[in-house]
Amino acid sequence: MxxxxxxxxxxxxxxxxxxxxxxxxxxxxxxxxxxxxxxxxxxxxxxxxxxxxxxxxxxxxxxxxxxxxxxxxxxxxxxxxxxxxxxxxxxxxxxxxxxxxxxxxxxxxxxxxxxxxxxxxxxxxxxxxxxxxxxxxxxxxxxxxxxxxxxxxxxxxxxxxxxxxxxxxxxxxxxxxxxxxxxxxxxxxxxxxxxxxxxxxxxxxxxxxxxxxxxxxLPTPGRPAPQTQTATVQTGSWQVTEGTLGFTVQQMGAAVTGQLPVWSAAIDYDPTPGTGTVTVQIDTTALTLGSVTDQAKGADFFDTATHPTATFTAAITRQEGADHLATGTLTLRGAEVPVTLPFTLTLDGETATMQGQVTLDRRAFGMGTSYPDEGTVGFAVTVDVALTASRRD
Ligand code: HEM
Ligand code: HEM
Incomplete structure (x- = not known):
């Protein structure tokens, strides 16, 4: 029945x-x-x-x-x-x-x-x-x-x-x-x-x-509570008030986005010629990458135990038209790689909003040598930066 x-x-x-x-x-x-x-x-x-x-x-x-x-x-x-x-x-x-x-x-x-x-x-x-x-x-x-x-x-x-x-x-x-x-x-x-x-x-x-x-x-066991961007020591003519630094990589053919929530920036920028310098210090130990944060921090990728800080030092120039370039060196995992970050900048009184994107190749930093092809982890890593800064008096 x-x-x-x-x-x-x-x-x-x-x-x-x-x-x-x-x-x-x-x-x-x-x-x-x-x-x-x-x-x-x-x-x-x-x-x-x-x-x-x-x-x-x-x-x-x-x-x-x-x-x-x-x-x-x-x-x-x-x-x-x-x-x-x-x-x-x-x-x-x-x-x-x-x-x-x-x-x-x-x-x-x-x-x-x-x-x-x-x-x-x-x-x-x-x-x-x-x-x-x-x-x-x-x-x-x-x-x-x-x-x-x-x-x-x-x-x-x-x-x-x-x-x-x-x-x-x-x-x-x-x-x-x-x-x-x-x-x-x-x-x-x-x-x-x-x-x-x-x-x-x-x-x-x-x-x-x-x-x-x-x-x-409850916080997830073994995972730090999510942090927002914390700018520690900041110098320069502009003070970052908020910002995000994210990166996206293909994992098993699907895009996974991570965050580097802790960094500080020293920015000198003069809007009239549109030139300046920027130095960004990034705390790699704070990174998150979906369910594979621990692997991303591991020796084969960011190796945060040995290299807890990454640095980007660049000169800012304005191109013909409106957009800017930050041309410099990204030091990450001990490798120094030339990087040019194109970005847009909007000035509104004493506040500047910037947004930029650059695609890097993880192999240039010696990352993921145990993943020699793109089957599991793609080579291209897209970095997205967005920040708002206000001019110091
Ligand atoms: C593998 C070992 C399991 C055994 C030996 C077992 C055995 C039984 C027995 C003998 C009854 C009848 C109880 C009665 O008549 O009062 C029953 C009912 C029930 N069992 Fe299990 N069970 C097992 C696994 C599970 C699992 C994995 C679930 C669900 C998560 C489950 C959910 C229920 C529910 C909700 C009832 C109440 C009857 C109903 O509403 O369908 N059982 N089970
Ligand atoms: C009856 C349904 C399910 C049961 C009984 C179950 C049970 C479990 C158990 C026992 C674990 C290990 C937890 C631990 O180690 O503390 C686990 C982990 C996990 N489950 Fe399920 N699960 C179910 C359905 C699902 C579904 C539908 C999904 C996703 C679509 C899912 C995704 C996951 C993931 C991603 C983990 C790993 C979590 C981590 O360690 O990060 N599960 N599950």
Whole structure:
């Protein structure tokens, strides 16, 4: 029989239960396995990508299967508890069931939102795209939901442990039909026996509200809180009031954007001939690059342990027409490379707004020698600079 009765789970409910159980256990296995995989070569990163793509695809499948399961459950009678007189046990079993329903939604959604906010590494293997409506690209959002994903996993472990321990207790100690009801569809329980109803649902809802609140506000473990540009010692005739320094690289064929949030600039600029000098000191240890920040800081890329500071020193000139050039040297990772940054400058009274973009080749800085082709990490790195400065008196 496909439908539930007041004493038994029908074929649809049982199939969905075991299908989702299998998918969730596989997703957990892949998630934990991927966490510990090495990321130090092309081959290792390709394996990692496959595992995460599988993990995400299975996770998204859980989400849709869970929606189906919830809609189905709403249309069906709920089989009566086997031991309604054991009030605490009935409460615990039902609270755990609701907590598991929460996990079926929160786990995939938190992973999916984090993925959509970041995009890039390890796509979901399906034809409908990698983004979500209403989810903007944002590192902060991605990290918030990543923390929620990890925290929710802990709740899922605890709920599953209780759930499986309960099933085993019924099968081995009570020797009742609880497990058989979910495996073979055996009928058991007193029809009409009361469910604990609202209280377990409320307990699970409160648990999930607390977890979602904590997950979205706690900083991601092992990741510094996002910083905005902090200009430390500034000299020169212009004072930077705000600015961003970002860079974009192709990773596995998808663009990933990182930030260098901590830097200071000494700018001398005279608008009448349109000439000047600029020196920018960049704290490379503060960089972020999506989910691969640690690798980007590692010895093969920015090597921030050995080279915590990068410097750009340049002369500013104005070209015919309006645009400017900053022509100088970028010292990064010990390599000194000539760089010309074209930029636009808008003067509004005592305030100047500049915006520039330049494309560099990571190989010029000896970056990513273990990625000798563009399969995993592209050669071209696009650097975007935007800042606002005001004239000192
Ligand atoms: C692999 C080990 C698992 C075992 C041995 C197991 C066993 C059972 C049993 C025996 C029941 C029936 C309880 C009753 O009639 O009161 C049940 C119900 C249930 N299980 Fe599991 N389960 C497992 C995994 C999971 C997973 C991974 C989830 C979801 C995250 C889950 C969610 C539920 C829910 C929500 C119910 C309540 C019935 C419903 O609304 O469909 N179970 N499980
Ligand atoms: C039923 C659904 C899911 C379950 C049970 C699940 C479970 C897990 C677990 C156990 C981990 C390891 C967490 C840790 O090490 O603390 C993990 C990590 C991860 N999951 Fe999921 N997941 C699910 C769905 C998804 C989905 C749908 C996506 C994306 C579309 C996703 C993306 C990720 C990512 C990117 C990580 C790595 C986080 C990091 O360490 O930076 N997951 N997941």
């Amino acid at each position: 496909l439908t539930n009765t007041p004493q038994s789970y029908g074929g649809v409910a049982r199939t969905l239960h075991w299908l989702i159980a299998l998918l969730i256990l596989t997703a957990i296995g892949l998630g934990l396995y991927a966490e510990d995989l090495p990321r130090d070569s092309d081959a290792a990163v390709a394996t990692l990508k496959t595992i995460y793509s599988l993990h995400k695809t299975i996770g998204v499948t859980v989400f849709f299967a869970a929606l189906l399961r919830i809609l189905w459950a709403l249309s069906q009678p709920k089989p009566a508890p086997l031991h309604p007189e054991r009030r605490l046990e009935t409460f615990a079993a039902e609270a755990v069931h609701w907590a598991l329903y929460g996990a079926m939604l929160v786990m995939p959604l938190s992973g999916w939102i984090s993925h959509a906010a970041q995009a890039g590494f390890a796509p979901i293997l399906w034809p409908f795209g990698q983004t979500l409506p209403f989810v903007p690209h944002s590192d902060a959002l991605a990290h918030g939901f990543e923390t929620l994903h990890k925290l929710s996993a802990l709740v899922l472990y605890a709920a599953l442990a209780l759930h499986i321990a309960g099933a085993l207790k019924h099968a081995l100690i009570d020797r009742d039909a609880t497990l058989a009801r979910m495996t073979r569809g055996t009928a058991a329980g007193t029809p009409g026996a009361a469910h604990a109803l609202g209280a377990p649902l409320l307990a699970a809802l409160m648990l999930w509200a607390a977890v979602i609140g904590a997950g979205l506000t």
